[in-house]
Amino acid sequence: MARRAGGTGVARPSTGGRVPLGIMSVPSTTPRPVAANSVWPRLEPLLPQVTKPIQYVGGELGAVVKDWDSATVRWALMYPDAYEVGLPNQGVQILYEVLNELPDTLAERTYAVWPDLEKLMRAHGVPQFTVDAHRPVRDFDLFGVSFATELGYTNLLAAIDLAGIPLLAADRTDADPVIVAGGHAAFNPEPIADFVDAAVLGDGEEAVLEITAILRDWKAEGCPGGRDELLLRLARTESVYVPRFYDVDYLPDGRIQRVVPNRADVPFRVHKRTTMDLDAWPYPKKPLVPLAETVHERYAVEIFRGCTRGCRFCQAGMITRPVRERSITTVGQMVQQGLEFSGFHEVGLLSLSSADHSEIGDMCSGLAEQYKGTNVSLSLPSTRVDAFNIELAQELSRNGRRTGLTFAPEGGSERIRKVINKMVSKDDLIRTVVTAYTNGWRQVKLYFMCGLPTETDSDVLEIADMAHEVIRAGRAATGSKDIRCTVSIGGFVPKPHTPFQWAAMERPEVIDGRLKLLKQAINADRSLGRAIGFRYHDGEPSLIEGLLSRGDRRVGAVIRKVWENGGRFDGWSEHFSYQRWVEAAAEVLPTFGVDLDWYTTRERDELEVLPWDHLDSGLDKDWLWQDWQDALSEYEQDDCRWTPCFDCGVCPTMDTEIQIGPTGRKLLPLTPVNGLKLPTGAQQ
């Protein structure tokens, strides 16, 4: 689980259009003035005593510092992990830019502080602060926290407490910000329901504008009814979930009986937001470029959102439907402007399955042509297992730099791949990898999961056969022994709003046992084994992620206990303590008549009320159940982009539709501009 740094490329100046004179600005050579409510004078003397102080300083290109008093609505945005992980997060960058474009709105960012600084801040009374103008988080109207993973929950508690905000939403007053959770984990915010005031499901671009407008109006009216009225107004939108307005009743056996509103005109179900027409939202336009080293140093552009491949384990693919493509021309324009603004020399074309863009071929060859000879490197993460991807990778590496190739069959056996609906055959994989080797790649990475529903030892052991065959075929095709593959294994975690939301998790010791057998099987042939790298994580962190993913409000007490016992940065293997979670669960959960196993290794039945049933991702629960049954009978489901609609329910309930090309347009050559440029975009 330790973080990996992104690859680095080779520096060369990029060519691009000249910035028109009218919008040039030469920043002043004096440092930023200190804001009136800044904690900087108190923070500054602490920084020489901590590691990597630069991460707390701000001053990134693209950062915006606005005048506090001239803003009506003030947002603090948080990614609840270390700066080096949080800064590159696309979601936060997009919302930061969208909000700061509003003249009366101000958005600043805050990240989790490492324990060394937390200790000093507590000793010296310095509260959680934003990196932009070092303002106390508690001074803001709204505190938005984006959760890509549930393992950020303890960092949320640390930040709330360090900000001087009451930990429980129920104890907050009009002097405290409204804490809003977002991101994929917010599709089941029940484990943090006691700590957040609201949660937003789905795309954030329009949601933050709507919340801003509600707050603005409420303030203009003189804040009638205080915090309660504001939350009620948010809840009435039917797309903002306010946990306090819902009561959860439990059955004697611990299962949920029902979740019902406790106030009039609060909706029974809260619906996710979907931003349609990505061409109308070409963010980030001004990506944040940090001075500190971060996990991704690249300009990332989302080429589409949503995925209907239908992999049954994949929460992202389920909750972001339908597929909405960004057009080839908008992508081209964003890349050009993003590189010019940032000075990055790496571009990532992001999505859940990038090779599925209807014009990916033209996009890759067009960009490769535009940046030929500039040493801008292009990468295409999340690709499929087929030869077409090798062509794309060839196209993208025309500049000479080869990026790594990763293929994700996800399951070791044909049978388990039918269960998870990952339609890749062994022959496809061997053919694809051999094509890569014959085209000059010396190494490929293969990604699998362990602990999948119905999995047996033999499903996992087939991974070894597959890896052996990859090496054997690769050696035969290239006539060289100098080829390698890396087998990388992740632990399966069942997620809400997926067909596997009912599934039982496998016990960590079973997972660890299977991985041990797999390692032996890989090394059973010494010649082949030497060419195969093996990377895996043990089963314990996955079990805790499983508790948090499918937890209900009672799990909140476990999170709190873990945080009180020092739990922080649970996404980092060197900080995560399985023991701490197990002990907290054993202390807290029996009082509710449940335990850790009840949440994780227990299979749910069709009629059980799930903690997130009142939160509407658009997916029809009957369809999800049917897909779960199809998984158990190893029946595959095709993609609705190419075959008829299979009635997952999203488009009709959300009033959305698939938005895909082809547009038929091509990327035009860029006019190279020589000479020095005065770039814009340093801090305002």
Added chain:
Amino acid sequence: MQRVRIRYAKRGPLRFTSHRDFARAFERALRRAGVPMAFSQGFTPHPKISYASAAPTGVASEAEYLEIGLREPVDPDALRLALDAALSPGIDVLDAVVATGSGLADRIEASQWRVELPQVDPEVLAKAVAAFSAAEEVQVERMTKQGRRTFDARAAVISIDVDVASATPSEASAVPCAILELVVRQVTPSVRPDDVLSGLRVVAGLEPPVAPKVIRLAQGTLTAQGAIVDPLDADRDGATIGGR
């Protein structure tokens, strides 16, 4: 290949930029500004940049130097403006001149530092400084990548004075603050301001209650009188190109 030498400052909060952080930001700034860089040969070509003794992380500086190699000539003043605009405010490009003659590193003989010591009584500092000056040798310890090292911090110090003229620190506050002015010769192992502060602890038990604020004011060649000459002066050949 044209070579241009650049002087830049690291100011305010951005003094916490490490040298690695600066190097990455500077390479991005070169791309943003469209500077026609020359590249090294080889499998992974790198832009030709050489840095002269960088100030430690957390130390501000008005006098950092580097040299870049260009594949086509540029006007140094236009380069200065473009690079300054491409870097965050707080990392400020002050001067750029076309390199002539001897290497930049050869012209870095000494640095002038200013150390603000909040909550330290100037008279207490003056006594410690007197004791330090009187000593022949002051052995101090520092953790380096090779482990703990012990070396003399005294010999490299050309001058050490308490600045009585400006009794208040640069960022106004009511707290008393003593200010130390240092000129230290470039030696190996390097003697940095924190080593001199260690020396003051060794000779007089001086323990600053809060973290000192250090700024490098100048570095360059050393005159017989102990003054420091901007290393770019020799390149200017009498004609001033860069603006301050």
